Amino acid sequence: MLELLMRALIGGLGVAAVAGPLGAFVVWRRMAYFGDTLAHSALLGVALGFLLDINLNFAIVVLCVGLALVLVALQKKQIIATDTLLGILAHSALSLGLVAVSFLDNIRIDLMAYLFGDLLAISQTDLYWIYGGGVVVMTLLVTFWRPLLALTVNEELAKVEGYPVEAIRLLLMLLVAVVIAVAMKIVGVLLITSLMIIPAATSRKLSQTPVQMATFAGVLGCLSVCGGLWASYHWDTPTGPSVVVCAALLFLIAYSLPLRRIQ
Amino acid sequence: MSTRLAELQEIGIRFGDRQLLSNINITLHQGEIVTLIGPNGSGKSTLIRTLLGLQEPTSGKVIRHNTLRIGYMPQKLHIDPTLPLTVKHFLGLVRGVNKKDIRPTLNKVGIPHLENSQVHVLSGGETQRLLLARALLNRPTLLVLDEPVQGVDVSGQVEIYNLINTIRQELNCGVFMISHDLHLVMAQTDTVVCINQHVCCSGSPQHVKGHPAYKALFGIPGADESLAIYSHQHDHVHDDSGEVVEEGHVHGPNCNHHAH
Numbered sequence: 001m002l003e004l005l006m007r008a009l010i011g012g013l014g015v016a017a018v019a020g021p022l023g024a025f026v027v028w029r030r031m032a033y034f035g036d037t038l039a040h041s042a043l044l045g046v047a048l049g050f051l052l053d054i055n056l057n058f059a060i061v062v063l064c065v066g067l068a069l070v071l072v073a074l075q076k077k078q079i080i081a082t083d084t085l086l087g088i089l090a091h092s093a094l095s096l097g098l099v100a101v102s103f104l105d106n107i108r109i110d111l112m113a114y115l116f117g118d119l120l121a122i123s124q125t126d127l128y129w130i131y132g133g134g135v136v137v138m139t140l141l142v143t144f145w146r147p148l149l150a151l152t153v154n155e156e157l158a159k160v161e162g163y164p165v166e167a168i169r170l171l172l173m174l175l176v177a178v179v180i181a182v183a184m185k186i187v188g189v190l191l192i193t194s195l196m197i198i199p200a201a202t203s204r205k206l207s208q209t210p211v212q213m214a215t216f217a218g219v220l221g222c223l224s225v226c227g228g229l230w231a232s233y234h235w236d237t238p239t240g241p242s243v244v245v246c247a248a249l250l251f252l253i254a255y256s257l258p259l260r261r262i263q
Numbered sequence: 264m265s266t267r268l269a270e271l272q273e274i275g276i277r278f279g280d281r282q283l284l285s286n287i288n289i290t291l292h293q294g295e296i297v298t299l300i301g302p303n304g305s306g307k308s309t310l311i312r313t314l315l316g317l318q319e320p321t322s323g324k325v326i327r328h329n330t331l332r333i334g335y336m337p338q339k340l341h342i343d344p345t346l347p348l349t350v351k352h353f354l355g356l357v358r359g360v361n362k363k364d365i366r367p368t369l370n371k372v373g374i375p376h377l378e379n380s381q382v383h384v385l386s387g388g389e390t391q392r393l394l395l396a397r398a399l400l401n402r403p404t405l406l407v408l409d410e411p412v413q414g415v416d417v418s419g420q421v422e423i424y425n426l427i428n429t430i431r432q433e434l435n436c437g438v439f440m441i442s443h444d445l446h447l448v449m450a451q452t453d454t455v456v457c458i459n460q461h462v463c464c465s466g467s468p469q470h471v472k473g474h475p476a477y478k479a480l481f482g483i484p485g486a487d488e489s490l491a492i493y494s495h496q497h498d499h500v501h502d503d504s505g506e507v508v509e510e511g512h513v514h515g516p517n518c519n520h521h522a523h
Contacts, residue, residue, distance in 0.1 A: 157337060160316070
């Protein structure tokens with residue numbers, strides 16, 4: 001039991017530590033819906049992984065990254081407003097995933113675990129994926145911090161100053177895709193974006209600089225994982241939703257305290 | 264002839280079936296201020312975006328000489344309120360910036376006291392100065408300014424135009440800017456280009472002012488006196504903030520400090 005909890009804790013912390021800083025970018029660039037779309041499509045990755053009998057984590061990462069690329073290409077064509085496009089893709093992908101899963105008669109899939117996450121089901125292999133993916137994402141985030149931030153602040157200025165704007169934008173989308181794919185096990189496809197957005201939003205109240213906001217977001221995410229696991233252990237509540245409830249509580253506390261928003 | 268920085272050659276831009284710009288020729292030189300004027304929807308911003316490489320021309324070409332290094336000051340700065348950002352950090356985002364240059368540049372544009380302020384709380388004039396500082400930190404040979412005095416009151420506008428002129432003289436850079444307020448800007452402009460989808464007229468401010476095409480676009484009957492172009496010879500000195508320095512000052516026949 002203790003080993004199970006430890007593994008859940010280590011996995012959860014790994015995910016939250018990366019999801020927080022990247023979540024700051026999701027908040028700044030208003031990419032929440034983009035994240036949701038990728039997350040919803042992850043279920044399709046699970047179904048494909050079973051159908052083709054390949055590693056599930058690998059299938060999810062490939063599908064999320066692939067979809068991110070498709071989105072970038074479609075956005076450029078400007079066939080339809082971006083949020084409409086995202087709405088179509090998000091729910092089509094989710095439904096397609098559910099339909100695909102229903103064809104897998106000979107395999108029992110715990111659908112709830114994929115939709116809402118199950119921290120306690122984390123395996124040793126999952127931990128490797130989380131920490132492998134996490135290190136890659138954090139390294140890229142730190143290395144390209146300034147271009148990523150310059151792009152977020154003002155794309156045109158960044159472009160005139162000579163930043164490779166298109167490449168950086170793509171990088172950011174791919175980073176979000178990888179984090180979502182890896183984090184899906186923890187809080188599930190329906191809740192994963194909340195683990196990116198809520199800690200970052202809470203962190204805004206406490207920060208004066210982008211670096212502070214990203215760092216606090218990671219810390220707050222980790223606190224939420226600890227709190228959620230603790231609640232789950234004590235009251236036998238589902239782990240994924242417990243983590244999100246905990247993050248939401250932190251948000252409420254931060255915004256109801258008479259903390260001076262630093263100007 | 265001073266060094267050429269960039270040339271716009273027979274630029275044409277078409278959005279769908281709408282011809283926004285056609286046959287625009289402008290050459291930008293070092294040390295020269297070129298002001299682009301024209302009514303709303305005349306394609307001023309589109310032309311500037313073409314020079315910056317943010318917009319591909321449908322026809323014609325943009326020649327960027329080796330000497331060209333652009334410092335761009337956009338019309339507005341919108342930063343998402345969820346992004347905490349101080350003036351210092353905003354300027355630190357310039358590609359390849361030397362952090363040591365930030366403080367002197369803030370001094371130059373007159374806002375050294377705002378170094379640690381959040382960008383969201385700056386006033387209109389302070390924001391324009393911040394954007395100018397960012398453009399300068401890119402070590403430009405050409406400053407490209409899209410309505411540099413937007414949201415600034417008249418006395419502030421004069422200060423900012425004087426600042427731009429001072430910077431031009433100090434760096435010997437070219438300046439290419441869009442403006443609405445003709446009489447304020449013309450005093451310090453070398454060449455005025457008046458466009459409305461095509462170049463209506465261009466030349467020195469005095470020349471353009473008298474040109475029939477200019478009058479047709481901007482002339483309001485009976486408004487000649489109230490919109491008189493400020494074209495007197497400078498017979499007094501300004502300090503850094505644009506105030507007239509009284510010492511040793513002789514009033515000239517055209518000198519009108521109230522309009523200043």
